Amino acid sequence: MANLPLTLIVGSEQVLVDRAVGDARAAARAAFGSDPERREVFLGEDDAKADLLEALSPTLFGEPTLIIIVGADQFEDSTFALIEQALAEPPESIALAVLHPGGVKGKRYLTALRSAGAEEVACPAIKKGKDTLEFLATEMRRHGRKTSPEALRTLHEAIGHDIPLLVGAINQLCADVESGPITEEHVRTYFAGVADMQGYRISDAVWDQRPVDALRDLRWSAENIGRGGVGPAVTAAIASGLRNLAKVQSLPSTVSQADAMAETGIKFDWQLRNVRARAKRWRPDRIARATVSLSDLDVAMKGGMRRGEALDADQKLHELEEYVVRTASRVDPA
Numbered sequence: 001m002a003n004l005p006l007t008l009i010v011g012s013e014q015v016l017v018d019r020a021v022g023d024a025r026a027a028a029r030a031a032f033g034s035d036p037e038r039r040e041v042f043l044g045e046d047d048a049k050a051d052l053l054e055a056l057s058p059t060l061f062g063e064p065t066l067i068i069i070v071g072a073d074q075f076e077d078s079t080f081a082l083i084e085q086a087l088a089e090p091p092e093s094i095a096l097a098v099l100h101p102g103g104v105k106g107k108r109y110l111t112a113l114r115s116a117g118a119e120e121v122a123c124p125a126i127k128k129g130k131d132t133l134e135f136l137a138t139e140m141r142r143h144g145r146k147t148s149p150e151a152l153r154t155l156h157e158a159i160g161h162d163i164p165l166l167v168g169a170i171n172q173l174c175a176d177v178e179s180g181p182i183t184e185e186h187v188r189t190y191f192a193g194v195a196d197m198q199g200y201r202i203s204d205a206v207w208d209q210r211p212v213d214a215l216r217d218l219r220w221s222a223e224n225i226g227r228g229g230v231g232p233a234v235t236a237a238i239a240s241g242l243r244n245l246a247k248v249q250s251l252p253s254t255v256s257q258a259d260a261m262a263e264t265g266i267k268f269d270w271q272l273r274n275v276r277a278r279a280k281r282w283r284p285d286r287i288a289r290a291t292v293s294l295s296d297l298d299v300a301m302k303g304g305m306r307r308g309e310a311l312d313a314d315q316k317l318h319e320l321e322e323y324v325v326r327t328a329s330r331v332d333p334a
Helices: 014-032 048-056 077-088 107-115 130-142 149-159 163-176 184-190 194-207 211-225 227-249 257-264 269-279 284-301 313-329
Strands: 006-010 037-042 065-070 094-100 119-122
Touching: 006 014, 006 107, 014 065, 014 094, 014 119, 014 163, 014 269, 037 048, 048 065, 048 077, 077 094, 077 107, 130 149, 130 163, 149 163, 149 184, 163 184, 194 211, 194 227, 194 313, 211 313, 227 257, 227 269, 227 284, 227 313, 257 269, 284 313
Parallel strands: 006 094, 006 119, 037 065, 065 094
Antiparallel strands: none
16 A cells, blocks of 8 residues: 655744645655645644544545645644544545644654654744845755855845745846846845835734834834835835735635635735734724724825825824834734
8 A cells, every 4th residue: 555645844934834835745746647736724723623534535536635734733632543544544645744833742743743754844943144144045056046145135134034025035036137146236226125025024013913023123114214215115015914814804714725816816825824824813893993094094104185284204103103003912802
């Protein structure tokens, strides 16, 4: 009997996790001869056991499936028993990718998966500073490109410690700079609009309910980019995050990942997962209130509705700070 294709992905760095999942999918495609359907099971949810049982069940036509089990630190014995059964009697055309965020919780389940012959991929969080710069240099080499430490430092300073954005920036640079080393001048040319990127960092912090990070990033932007240029970029990014949140909340719970991305216009699967996780923490009435407040803020950033209502740069920054802290700090009761 063939073994069950099993990948164990351990760590919290989402870019690395996404790559490992992509590699697991490619391996399943090679093993089964066609692109597998992607099924996700979130172990922290009430229906996790039922969802996993359904995913492991044979399909009518035996279509290949990659089951991605998210949150292996939340395994329970009864749920893990389904994995053990699948390992003992592998279902046809099924592959598993088990995601564990790292740490000691659920360690005995990891040990069991390793003993079962799982291919393990380490995805540790990339620390700020030297580790990030080494990662960026490795990313450049993955593209077969040369660069300089100065160019990498400039890119890191422009975007900040946001690994997905940094990877996206390198992808763009490698695609647009057709030949030769990628220089500091190239980085400055392509990412002069850093206010937009910082705006998305602030937006993520607001909708993730991280008021301290939102305020810190906003003040960093004000100091390093200029108070006058921060407002429109930040409100536009926050509005984009709010629209995605509302779109995802309106989707049926049974919608597939591909259909959800098509409906919402979200381009990357990791972005969709992030928005889905946020959507669970926001009630529709809170989103409605945040929308009204954001509309008022946008008017204030653009000069007010009537003559004499325009704010100076310091007043605009105060309004922005008040909005991001107030909005990000609201916590729904459990």
